[in-house]
Amino acid sequence: MVAFQGRERQLATIGTLLPEVGAATGDPHPGQCLLIRGRRRIGKSSLVEAFVDRAGVPAVFFTAAGASAEIELEAFTEAVRSSTLPDRAVFDDATPGNWSAALRQLAGVLPDDRPSIVVIDEVPYLVDRVDAFEGILQRAWDRELSRKPVLLVLIGSDLSMMEALGSYGRPFHQRGKEMVLGPLNPAEVGDMLGLAPAEAFDAALVTGGLPLLCADWRPGTDLWQFLSTELANPVSPLLVSAERSLAAEFPSSALGRTVLYAIGSGERTFTNIAQAAGGISHSTLTRATQVLIDKRIVAGELPISTGTSKDRRYRVTDPYLRFWLTFVGPYLAEIERLRGDITLQRIRTGWTSWRGRAVEPLLRESLARLLPDGVLPSAPAVGSYWTRSNSIEIDIVGADRGPVAKQLLFVGSIKWLENSAFDNHDLLALQRHRLTITDDPIPLVALSRSGVSTSGLDAAYGPTDLLQAWQTRAA
Known part of the structure; x- marks a missing residue:
């Protein structure tokens, strides 16, 4: 499976939990829980789907969509009905009226004598839309689900919310192991695309190590051939992935996107970002940048020295998003008119300067490793x-x-x-x-x-x- 080049280590890590569930069938609480977090479009859902396929045990996979609590409950019920759980027909006979009843009923149909898998994807949507969902989940886990030999996998793209889900003082604290899924690293990108080391770093900057984008890059193709092909296709993943991620991250906040565009365009200081964002106030920009930092989309960094400094610099953490904000997003109308050739020439002209700055964080991390x-x-x-x-x-x-x-x-x-x-x-x-x-x-x-x-x-x-x-x- 091309999209999982370089993901074998993560698959193996998840795979170690299922035998623990199977070996613990005599334990009063044989269940195991795994919380997976990572940026949008990083391949979390696909990774877990691949794991479920390989595991070959009864499973249900539900993905929340950010709808109302009632609609999400209907979708969850339907997911169980169409799952591979042996007693799933119970949900045909009795439709749960709330989330507490749904999770209790789910626990009732899980096998007692063999492992099973329950996946709830995009958990932050449920936390946001279902009243007291964290508490409901914690009670269901403690009282029913963990008493079955089940691997419960909770997935989320809102990094700060997923991190908080298992933190001290929250209902689900210490009830699950945690995995942070990052992008494919430069070595994995190079192996996947058949590129020499220098070109592998270039590809990592443009794709951000996102498996979906790397899968679109034909092995052995150089950067400019890849960009030429992608810019000629108005619906290519290179063009649309960032827009979809931003729409999900900021469904109703134009300010967050405005500030992000200012940083992505190359502005690094607080004053310059405020000016590029339309002259917004100090307090407004402070709140907006903090939201971006909490979401791990932006990093606010201070110079390293033996003295103190308040000269904070901001940068977009995802290289692909940084590339898109500079070279693609502002020119989508041009690309949609099938003039991606103009966009490509603009990238060629600005590539050396842009790469010189964009590659620095990646190279510093390489050196640290x-x-x-x-x-x-x-x-x-x-x-x-x-x-x-x-x-x-x-x-x-x-x-x-x-x-x-x-x-x-x-x-x-x-x-x-x-x-x-x-x-x-x-x-x-x-x-x-x-x-x-x-x-x-x-x-x-x-x-x-x-x-x-x-x-x-x-x-x-x-x-x-x-x-x-x-x-x-x-x-």
Whole structure:
């Protein structure tokens, strides 16, 4: 199954829970619960569907749709009726009148002598639409469901709500194990698409590691062939996935989208974002950015150094969404007129500049995963440094903690150009910048797409080295 290239580890992790259910049939509470959270369109539902198919045990899979509590209950009842549970016909004879009765009735039709699976997808919709749903679910689990050999899988795309669901003080606290499903990492993207390391990082930036987008990229095809094909198709996943995700994230909030567009267009400071969003007030922007941060769509970061700073910078966390907000979303009308060729040329013109900034967080994370390596130490915090005026920007700062460090471990520069190596000029600039944040001769490191043509660095890494960090982690 193409969409599950690189997902075998997650499938295996979920698969370890089912034997626990089967082995615990003599236990008064043999049930197991798993809470899965991840960004929209990351492949959570498809992953669990693949697991259910492979498991081969009785199962019901229900997906909430954000409708009223009554409509959701009808849909849940229908899902049980059409499931593979052996006693599902009970729901034909008796239709539950509320969610408490529905979950109690579900527990009654689950097998006693063999494992089964119950999947509830998009749980945050139920929490939002059904009064006291968390409490209803907790009581049903404690009193009935957990007494059956069942694996209950709860899935949600609202990251903050799903994280809160199992947190201290909430009804479902400590009743389930948690899994966070992220995008395919650059190594998985490269393997899936048959790309060399440097091109794998490019593909990760454009697709964001979303399986749906990667599945549309024919193996061996280069970036520009892929974009040419996708921009010629007004309904391609590259064009519509972001719009659908945003519609789900902000069904009635135009302000959140406006602020997100401002950040996605390249604005990073609070003042510039406010201006780009139409001159909104400080308090309004503070609330809007906090919502985006809570949803994990935006990150608000401070420079790493031994001093304090209030110069927070904002960025879109999902590389694909960042690409879409810059190059695709503003020009959808153009693409719908079948002039994707104009859009493609615009991307070609702005690609080097955009990629230079967009790739930095991904490369910093790659470096953090790679270390220690015998040259550089492991760094609990790997970020960057800047001043309010931007007169000094240091691409990489490794420290014992962030944003206010006790000890700086190394500093570095990123040069991610096809035909330009990291040279003496870059080294001198990095040495000058090091002096602005420390007098200690801490190591200097360069991340370069096209190699290094100077001496004086303590460490240097290219695309192959950085991709290896992900391969090691995924192994």
